[in-house]
Amino acid sequence: MRVHFIAIGGSAMHNLAIALHKKGFEVTGSDDVLFEPSASRLGKYGIKPTADGWYPEKITTELDAVILGMHARVDNPELLKAQELGIKIYSYPDYIYEQSKNKKRVVIGGSHGKTTITSMILHTLQQAGQKFDYLVGAQLEGFETMVGLTEEAPVIVIEGDEYLASPIDRRPKFHIYKPHVAVISGIAWDHINVFPTFDNYVDQFRIFAETIEPGGALIYSQTDAVLDSMVNSSNITAEKLPYDLPLYKIDNGVTTIINGSDEYQLKVFGQHNLLNIEAARLVCKSLGIEAAEFYKHISTFKGAARRLEVVGSTSTATIFKDFAHSPSKLTATIQAVRTQFPERRLIACIELHTFSSLNKDFLSEYSGTMDAADDAIVFIHNKTFEQKKMTPYAPEVVKTAFNNEKLRFFDDPEKLLTYLQALNLENANLLMMSSGNFGGIDLITLKNNLL
Template sequence: MKTHFIAIGGSAMHNLAIALKDKGYEVSGSDDAIFEPSKSRLEKKEILPQELGWFPEKITSDIDAIILGMHAHEDNPELAKAKELGLKIYSYPEFLYEQAKNKTRVVIAGSHGKTTITSMILHVLNFHQKDVDYMVGAQLEGFDCMVKLTEDNDFMVLEGDEYLSSPIDLRSKFLLYQPNIALMSGIAWDHINVFKTFDDYIEQFRKFVASITPGGILVYNEEDAEVVKVVENAENYFRKIPYKTPEYELSNGKVYLKTEMGDIPLSVFGSHNLLNLEGARNICHHLGIMDEDFYDAIMSFKGASKRLEKIEREDNGTLYKDFAHAPSKVKAAVKAFCEQFKNEKKYGFLELHTYSSLNPVFLEQYDHAMDGLDEAIVFYSEDALKIKRMEPISPDLIKEKFKNENLKVFTSAQELHAYWDLLDKTKGSYMMMSSGNFGGLDLMK
């Protein structure tokens, strides 16, 4: 099969391209910007475009599938040529469904926790040498690629994202998967640039539940009121299995899960991760993994990349990096960090740089998000606001919305870096929350 990727350099797109190359497909692609690690990984597989840009001449009538990434625009010249030739154009999730339509599809959805839960499931299955197809949004220890596609595997585990499928397909990605087994971890308003109201956002999850195949299974977080409402109001037929935070204790800096088989030591911390773990255990049960085998495997799970990920510094300072930027994720990460390091001075840094997080209306969602930290720092770039053509935001407004008078607010990378350089990283514990890089801050210094 001959495939061409429009915007091949994306985090998800390049992994799918590699998976198809490994499956034996003929793969080509284009992009106007490709960064590491995508560039090196594509080059290793010999599918890195020879030059950057869009080239309509690459689009020929013998291509079986065009896969269109979100990074491309609706007026992309390669897309126009594909339409002119009448080629089959797929969004990323649409193509994944085509690969999985004859398999049992397991879809993990939710505003927060979905990457970690999917990672936990894959870690357990890999530990017990249970082979499945998958797509996950983070690099995992022991896995070469974030996407795996085969002809033979019976199951496919998919991280289900509620964001849009492509520039020409405005459906939420997870609506295309039609799960046989699904999980919903939580609902907290996100992607305000697309879903203008909270109800519009919740509607995507109502549609997701409605897309579960008849007689399927939904594992859901019964501690989340919005999730419970969506599940209780669903009109289609499926089996409902609730889960909640299991019992655990923190002893000498180590988390122990309380089970019928005794106390299980874990390598992750935070009540939100214990809740994620319980969701993963329920899903694994339906994939044929007994509880004893689940606990045996989960002890060695160290977390997904950039999810409370410990950074090994040369000075042995305690530093964690987290992808958290949406309010619910920030609150969960801060709570876990404060619980884990309650006897140490705690520094928490948050970068606001997405359209949602820089929207004054959406900033209301961050109220008390940084509470519990001894030093709470928020950084956003005034230059980034100009580039995004957004109105200026004052540091006082940030403090007001966060409801934290002691908040330190930096609006220039230079000032933030100067503050960082003055801190003794061998004293206290540090957490850096961002899907960006704090204006190029070197976390190793």
């Protein structure tokens, strides 16, 4: 098979390209700019484009398929050439489905927790010695790539994003996979540039649940009132398997799950992670792994990258980095650290970086989300509005939206860094949350200065 990737440098795209290359496909690709680690990883496998830019001459009738990334525009010259020649064009979720039509498909959806639940399932299956294919949204310990595709694996575990499939396919990605087993971890409004109302956003999850194959199952968190209402008021024909918090205890900063007479100490913490574990347990049960074996394996799970990842720690302080950016993720992450270390001061810093989080009309969704922190910091890089072609607003707008009198606001990374470097972390935790990079602040250097 010969496939060509338009916008090969994307996170999911370059991982899919590597997976197909390893499967024996002839892979080519293009992108207007390649960043790390995509460039080096593509180079390692000999499929890195020789030059940046778009080259319509790469598109010929000898190609079996073109895979189109979300980063490409509808007037991309390579896309136009492929359309002119009548070559089959796929989005990457389309092609994942194409490669897994004869497998049992497990799809993990939800506004939060998707990556972690998927990672927990993959960790457990790997520890149990099962064969599986996968698509996950983070680099995991023990996995070279974020996509794995083989001929022999009977099952594929897919992180199912609700964002759009491609510039010419406006379906949410998770509407494409047709799962046999589906998970919805929770519903909290996001991607408002695509889903302009909350009801419209919720509807995408109902449609996802309705795509479950006949005889399939829907695993969902009954602790989420919106999700619980949606599931029980919809005409979903799949078997409904609700989950809740397991029995657990916290002692000296360590969380332990209690299952009958057995106890399992965890390397992760927070109620959101305990719920994630229960979702993963039910999926693994559907794949033949019972509770005792599951809990044994999950007790060695260290977490996904940038999900309450420890940057550095001492006996009295820890610096975490986390991918949290939406209101629900922000609340859950802060509450997790607060509950796990109740005796320590908590300094929480979030960078507003996504289109939704920066939208002035959406900001009020953040009201009260940082109240559990002792010190609350919001950072918006002063160049971000310009880069995203959005109208900037005053710091007072942010402070009013968060409804937090303790909140500090920074729009200059140098000033933020100066403030952070002056912190006293004796008996304190620092939680840095962003889907960006805080204007280039090096968290390792910050850790070395503070701890």
